Each structure stands twice: as structure tokens, then as C-alpha cells.
Amino acid sequence: MGDWQFTVLLLSNGVLIGLMYSLIALGFVLVYKATDAINFAQGEFVMISGFVAAAGLMVWGTPLWLAVALALGGMIVLGFALERVMLRRLIGRPVIAVVMATIGLASILRGVGPFTIFSGTKPLPLPIREEPFLVGPLFIPPIQLLGAGVSIGFLAAFGWFFLKSRKGIAMRAVADNQQVALAMGINVERYFGVAWAMTGIVSALGGVLWGNLLGVDVNLALVGFKVFPVVILGGLDSIPGAIVGGLIVGIVENMAAGYIDPYVGGGTKDFAPYVLMIAALMVRPYGIFGKKIIERI
Amino acid sequence: MSAGNGMSRPILSVNNIEVIYDHVILVLRGVSLRVPEGGIVALLGANGAGKSTTLKAISGLLRTERGDVTKGSVELLGEPIHRKDPGEVVRRGIVQVMEGRHVFEHLTVEENLLTGAYTRCENAAARKDLDLVYTYFPRLVERRGFKAGYISGGEQQMLAIGRALMARPKLMLLDEPSMGLAPMLVQEIFEIVSRLNREEGVSLLLAEQNATIALRFAQYGYVMESGRIVLDGDAKTISENEDIKEFYLGLTGVGQRKSYRDVKHYRRRKRWLS
Numbered sequence A: 001m002g003d004w005q006f007t008v009l010l011l012s013n014g015v016l017i018g019l020m021y022s023l024i025a026l027g028f029v030l031v032y033k034a035t036d037a038i039n040f041a042q043g044e045f046v047m048i049s050g051f052v053a054a055a056g057l058m059v060w061g062t063p064l065w066l067a068v069a070l071a072l073g074g075m076i077v078l079g080f081a082l083e084r085v086m087l088r089r090l091i092g093r094p095v096i097a098v099v100m101a102t103i104g105l106a107s108i109l110r111g112v113g114p115f116t117i118f119s120g121t122k123p124l125p126l127p128i129r130e131e132p133f134l135v136g137p138l139f140i141p142p143i144q145l146l147g148a149g150v151s152i153g154f155l156a157a158f159g160w161f162f163l164k165s166r167k168g169i170a171m172r173a174v175a176d177n178q179q180v181a182l183a184m185g186i187n188v189e190r191y192f193g194v195a196w197a198m199t200g201i202v203s204a205l206g207g208v209l210w211g212n213l214l215g216v217d218v219n220l221a222l223v224g225f226k227v228f229p230v231v232i233l234g235g236l237d238s239i240p241g242a243i244v245g246g247l248i249v250g251i252v253e254n255m256a257a258g259y260i261d262p263y264v265g266g267g268t269k270d271f272a273p274y275v276l277m278i279a280a281l282m283v284r285p286y287g288i289f290g291k292k293i294i295e296r297i
Numbered sequence B: 001m002s003a004g005n006g007m008s009r010p011i012l013s014v015n016n017i018e019v020i021y022d023h024v025i026l027v028l029r030g031v032s033l034r035v036p037e038g039g040i041v042a043l044l045g046a047n048g049a050g051k052s053t054t055l056k057a058i059s060g061l062l063r064t065e066r067g068d069v070t071k072g073s074v075e076l077l078g079e080p081i082h083r084k085d086p087g088e089v090v091r092r093g094i095v096q097v098m099e100g101r102h103v104f105e106h107l108t109v110e111e112n113l114l115t116g117a118y119t120r121c122e123n124a125a126a127r128k129d130l131d132l133v134y135t136y137f138p139r140l141v142e143r144r145g146f147k148a149g150y151i152s153g154g155e156q157q158m159l160a161i162g163r164a165l166m167a168r169p170k171l172m173l174l175d176e177p178s179m180g181l182a183p184m185l186v187q188e189i190f191e192i193v194s195r196l197n198r199e200e201g202v203s204l205l206l207a208e209q210n211a212t213i214a215l216r217f218a219q220y221g222y223v224m225e226s227g228r229i230v231l232d233g234d235a236k237t238i239s240e241n242e243d244i245k246e247f248y249l250g251l252t253g254v255g256q257r258k259s260y261r262d263v264k265h266y267r268r269r270k271r272w273l274s
Helices: A003-035 A042-059 A064-085 A095-116 A142-164 A166-176 A178-183 A188-214 A218-234 A239-264 A268-283 B051-059 B061-065 B086-092 B109-116 B123-136 B153-165 B183-200 B211-217 B235-240 B242-249
Strands: A133-135 A138-140 B010-021 B025-036 B040-045 B067-076 B094-097 B171-175 B203-208 B220-225 B228-234
Touching: A003 A042, A003 A138, A003 A142, A003 A166, A003 A188, A003 A218, A003 A239, A042 A064, A042 A095, A042 A188, A042 A218, A064 A188, A095 A218, A138 A142, A142 A166, A142 A188, A142 A239, A166 A178, A166 A188, A166 B109, A178 A188, A178 B061, A178 B086, A178 B094, A188 A218, A218 A239, A218 A268, A239 A268, B010 B051, B010 B203, B025 B040, B025 B051, B025 B067, B025 B203, B025 B220, B025 B228, B040 B051, B040 B211, B051 B061, B051 B067, B051 B086, B051 B094, B051 B171, B051 B203, B061 B067, B086 B094, B094 B153, B109 B123, B109 B153, B123 B153, B123 B183, B153 B171, B153 B183, B183 B203, B183 B211, B203 B211, B211 B220, B211 B235, B220 B235, B228 B235, B235 B242
Parallel strands: B040 B203, B040 B220, B094 B171, B171 B203
Antiparallel strands: A133 A138, B010 B025, B010 B067, B220 B228
């Protein structure tokens, strides 16, 4: 295999995996955009949805559509409930309160998942072909293609929603300035709930796709850590940023794995995105597409 | 003289309200005022006199700041509204333009305007009202695609008022529309606002430190200090009042007075002259 073919292979895999990161990052961005809350439990949201879907398929014996519907429904309910019970009380408190609350939530979900649903690792089979498509030099696993497709679909749908629909504009208004949004008669709390529920939807799909790729156990939550370089690179509150950040992280990971790992014996794949993240923080703290704080003098 | 009567029935009446923040801090005591339907009423007073608090008590925004109307009532066309949440108050026809030109900085000018129509269901009507706003504020037309954070201060104030108009209010509460703006712009904004009053039938309650301009456009005025109303009357009467002249309008008749003994209580505790 030629050099350029190897590069193209790494690139294409990076793009596909990157788009799957984007999907999870989208969950994070939705909440941050609407409520200013940094959700450290994003990976656990994905994990717990994976648990529900896998339990549906493998333990309770439901058909696939029902298993996915259970995960979706469960996450929507969880999203609304969390906002209602926990996060609403933290509005107006220091950011650290929300951060700590979501870290606590993450631990709880990691504990509760295996405890109440099942323990050990379960596969989450989807009715798609196993063997990869071979297109020229490319080597494309169908699940990644599906994942990338779902990501693009959702990113486009949410992008449209925020830019064009009145509800979406109202949601951005809430994110911009809660007090003024209230003065315009916008029901701020309801939008917070909606944002968490949207995150639930995205996480549920992420859980099914990543669960299929990695298998479902507690470690599925680790995918959530990849969200941080993605959103720092792209911008915490930007949907296009989530795409670009995801692509960068996916590509960097694959390039590191392909070009650096052979020399150092492996492992750079896992931390290369974080090196990039720290560099990005030093240069452009609000990300490539993140909103700048507008200051007037 | 009973406040604002004689012109027509009041669209808004604030009856003897008391406002307490955080359950302990008393900020308004026995504030009563009336806005006649179709009228312009000025609420004057120095910084910290309680003007903004009064407006927030009317619009319901007070509770989001841990404040509460503990006594008295606020009525819109005879219906009590002081227990309603801000969304309900907007739906019933009162919209507040907050102090300090609060726009949604990261939204475009046009998106800002559309948020004003949030409480109304009809999408088409909202789009039509955009044109109405643009006829009153032609400056906003060329800025429609700009992020609101990057337009000038005067344009932001126009945007905030235009956005409020999108809610099609019966009564608009304007909090310091003149703040931080050049006199020419203040004049322009007040002229547009009084056109809204005449042509769209929007009643206005405007809180202002700039009494000169406020009294030029209002028919009736109230003066607040330390959370109470200390004086009220027709705009003309108020602007001819010696105390007001001296402290708000900067027309000094001070030379004639040697002693502060005969100066009324509300005048003595002034920190306003600077």
C-alpha cells in the first residue's frame, strides 16, 4: 500500500470517527448553549443509553426499534427530570456548583447502570453488515458510516432549528441573556428542560452507535472524555464547531496512531487530542467557532 | 389632586405597594401611581430611588431577583397582575424595556426583534410587524443582519424598544431610555417613542433621571426618593416646581435661599446634585 493511500485511509477513518464524536459533543453543546451548564456527565449519558438499549435487545428480548425507543424515551425523561429536580435549583449559583453536581451525577450513573440493569459487557448488535466496505484504498466499517450519517443528520437538524425556527431563536435568546429573555415573556425554565431533553436524544443515539462499536459496559462512558477536546477546539456553544472539532479530533487521533505510534510503541492516539486542546486553549480560548464575549469600551 | 385622573380610565394602577427583597430588605413603601390609557407618565428620581424596582414590580421581573410585592396591588385594566409571572404579564399587554439597552448580543438585529413576538402565536403577523418596527426605526433596516452586540448604543436602545413593540403591548415600561446616549439621539428616541404613543396607541410609563426631556413628552409625572413617591402632578406643574427646577432641571433659583430650614424634607437628603 502506497504512502498516500495510507494517509487517505487514516483521514477517512478520522473523518468517520470524528463525526461520531461530533454527535456526542452536540449533546454537550446543546446544554451549554442553552443553560451555560458544563455537563461532565455527557459520557455517562451515552453509557446509560447504551445500557438501556443493550438490555432491551439482549436481556428483555425486545425488538431493536423498541430498544432504541426505550433508550430515547428514557433519556428524554431523564433530561427533563434532571433539569427539574437538580439543575433548576443551581441556576444563578457559581459555575462550580453545576460542574460538581454533574460530576456527582456521572458517578451515580456509572454506579446505577451496572447495578440496576446488568453487569459485565454486552454487545449491542445492529442489523447492518459487519464486514467493511472496500472502496479503492478506503476501508469503511458500515457502523461508522451509519454513525457519521446520523451525526450529520442531527447536526443539520439542530443547526436549522437554532437558526431558523422561532423556538430555536428563543432558545438562543435564553442562552444569551436570561433576564432579558424573561422580560420578553420567554419561559426560560421550560427551555432549560427542552435543552436537557435534546441532549438526552442525542446521547441515546450516541449510546446505540458507540455501544455497537465498543460493546456496552461502564467503559462506554470514556467516550465522553473525547468531548472536551472537541468542544474546546470547536467552541463550547457552536454546532458547526462541534462538527469541525469532532473532525479535527478524529483525524488527529488517526494520524497519531498511524504515524507516531509505530515509533514510540503506541498510545499517542489517546492523548494527542488533549495536547491539541491545551494548545488551542492558549491561543483561542473560545474555540474556532465559539462566541467571543463582546466588550464595549 | 388625584393622579392622572380626568384624562381617561387608568390602564395601569399601582396601589400602595410595598416591595421587599430577600424577605428582609424593604425597598419600596406605599408606592401608588396611575397611567391613563393612551397616556405618557414619567417616573422621576435619582439613582437608587426605586424607579427600576417599581417597573419590575409591575412587569413581574422582581421575583426573578428575589424581590416580592408584599403589600398592595398592581392592576392592568382593573385585573390584578402582581402575582403573575413575567410571561403572563407580557401576554396581557405590558412589556418592559430594561435599563442599559439589554439586547441579545449574539443574535442578529432581526432575530432580536423576532424574540419580541415570542408570546404571540401567529408567525405571519410577527413577520408583518417586523416591517412596522422598521418603519419606526429605519436605522435598524441596514443593521438587520448584524449581531446586536456590534451596533451602536443608540441603535441598541432603538432595537430594545422595537423588540418590545413586537409584543404589541398596551403599555410599555421604559427604564432610562436616555442613559448613556448623546442628547441628539435621546431627542430622536423620545420622538419615536411619542409617535408610538400617538399612532399605535401604546401607553407609556417611563422611568428617567433626565427630567427635562421626560417632562417634555409626558403629561403627568411622579417623583421618587428612597423608595417612596414624594411628589406628583401634571408635567407642567412639576417642571415649574421650584425644587424640581433646582435639582433636576438645573435651573438654579438657589441664590435666593439662604437657609435649608425651609427646604422640604425630600429635598434635604439629596445626594443627587453632583
